[in-house]
Amino acid sequence: MNLLITNIKELLQIRDQSVKKVAGEEMKSLPSLKKAYVYVKDGKIEDFGLMSNLDTSGMQVDKIIDAEGRIVMPGWCDSHTHIVYAGNREQEFVDRINGLSYEEIAKRGGGILNSAKKLQEASESELYEQSRLRLETAICQGTTAIEIKSGYGLNPEAEIKMLKVIQRLKRNYELPVRATFLGAHALPSDFKSDKDGYLDQVISMLPEIAEQKLADYIDIFCEEGYFSVADTERLLKAGQEHGLIPKIHVNQFNAIGGVQAGIKYNALSVDHLEEMRTEDIDSLLQAEATMPVALPACSYFLSIPYTPARKMIDAGLALALATDYNPGSSPSGNMNFVVSTACIKMKMTPEEAINAATINGAYAMGISDTHGSITEGKAANLIITKKISSYYYLPYSFGEDLIYKVLVNGKLQ
Numbered sequence: 001m002n003l004l005i006t007n008i009k010e011l012l013q014i015r016d017q018s019v020k021k022v023a024g025e026e027m028k029s030l031p032s033l034k035k036a037y038v039y040v041k042d043g044k045i046e047d048f049g050l051m052s053n054l055d056t057s058g059m060q061v062d063k064i065i066d067a068e069g070r071i072v073m074p075g076w077c078d079s080h081t082h083i084v085y086a087g088n089r090e091q092e093f094v095d096r097i098n099g100l101s102y103e104e105i106a107k108r109g110g111g112i113l114n115s116a117k118k119l120q121e122a123s124e125s126e127l128y129e130q131s132r133l134r135l136e137t138a139i140c141q142g143t144t145a146i147e148i149k150s151g152y153g154l155n156p157e158a159e160i161k162m163l164k165v166i167q168r169l170k171r172n173y174e175l176p177v178r179a180t181f182l183g184a185h186a187l188p189s190d191f192k193s194d195k196d197g198y199l200d201q202v203i204s205m206l207p208e209i210a211e212q213k214l215a216d217y218i219d220i221f222c223e224e225g226y227f228s229v230a231d232t233e234r235l236l237k238a239g240q241e242h243g244l245i246p247k248i249h250v251n252q253f254n255a256i257g258g259v260q261a262g263i264k265y266n267a268l269s270v271d272h273l274e275e276m277r278t279e280d281i282d283s284l285l286q287a288e289a290t291m292p293v294a295l296p297a298c299s300y301f302l303s304i305p306y307t308p309a310r311k312m313i314d315a316g317l318a319l320a321l322a323t324d325y326n327p328g329s330s331p332s333g334n335m336n337f338v339v340s341t342a343c344i345k346m347k348m349t350p351e352e353a354i355n356a357a358t359i360n361g362a363y364a365m366g367i368s369d370t371h372g373s374i375t376e377g378k379a380a381n382l383i384i385t386k387k388i389s390s391y392y393y394l395p396y397s398f399g400e401d402l403i404y405k406v407l408v409n410g411k412l413q
């Protein structure tokens, strides 16, 4: 179906094809057109421009949406989620309110191990059903590209079950879904004193994962009490040998050199970054290909520091924003909340936050050639907002549902 969106109050994030991501000062600018139109043909952005230049003579239009008073922009690109999980961890949420820390809960066998137990007990179809609902909710909230990790299986059978659920989501939904193998998310209790043995097991899964094309990326939780820098390097090297590109969890609670390990193995992204040393920023400034990713909903939910976005962007770095949607540290897939929180708590400007959640998010999942901006030839994955005064209102009016319509490949969701 070919679609013409007319009378758009403001069309955000218009870029030419050469822009793959934006960094530093560039993040302050969000190119836009006021009083604009977008023409969508065969699921792609065929043309856009000012209403005053609209010439419909060569267009085959099946449907017109009058977007008077509304903003149109690329859909959110959520480059870091764990939406395939079973049940939830609401009891741990209350335990934390009553004084336990995330680390203390994990040490007692809760946390990731609690989710792993639930996931191991769930059938693939139960898991698919729960994950599908989370995905559909996120789409309604404007997410039109998503990365999803394994990592709650923690044994070969359950990890493959998770990856197969992600593969089914990939096949059944039109938005881009990228899969990440996070077998090294935590040490399961049967390997409590045998971390090397567990890593051997994780590495032994790589040939099957590569052969069945079950993952695009490889991830590890590089953190004190989880996996060391040496473990990280070992796994990333093995992953690379099987064609898996690193996208890793680093610097969430402690900065131990994970950023440098990721860069050494050409990580597409290094994610979390709540704890950043000057040397981590300096290393990233030398690593053109690696996107730093901040997860403000996790900082909010766990009451831990926010990624020092101001310091990083002012130093010249790029930054992407993602939800980290997972049962333990961020049980929400709402990118609107993430963008608001980045503005409110990390002092990112609305322009920086929207760039971070669209074009830079797309880069962090390897799809910025086809998604993340209003560019001729890119997928028509779009948000049409409710009638609002300006795009500042999106992060300002936090918690309000401002999404009117979501389109994936030009189709209304």
Ligand SMILES: N=CN[C@@H](CCC(=O)O)C(=O)O
Pocket (backbone or CB within 6 Å): 111, 112, 115, 221, 249, 252, 298, 324, 326, 327, 328, 329, 330
């Ligand atoms: N930090 C590691 N992994 C997840 C949380 C996992 C959990 O608590 O279930 C994260 O990105 O925050």
Ligand SMILES: [Zn+2]
Pocket (backbone or CB within 6 Å): 080, 081, 082, 249, 324, 326
């Ligand atoms: Zn995560």
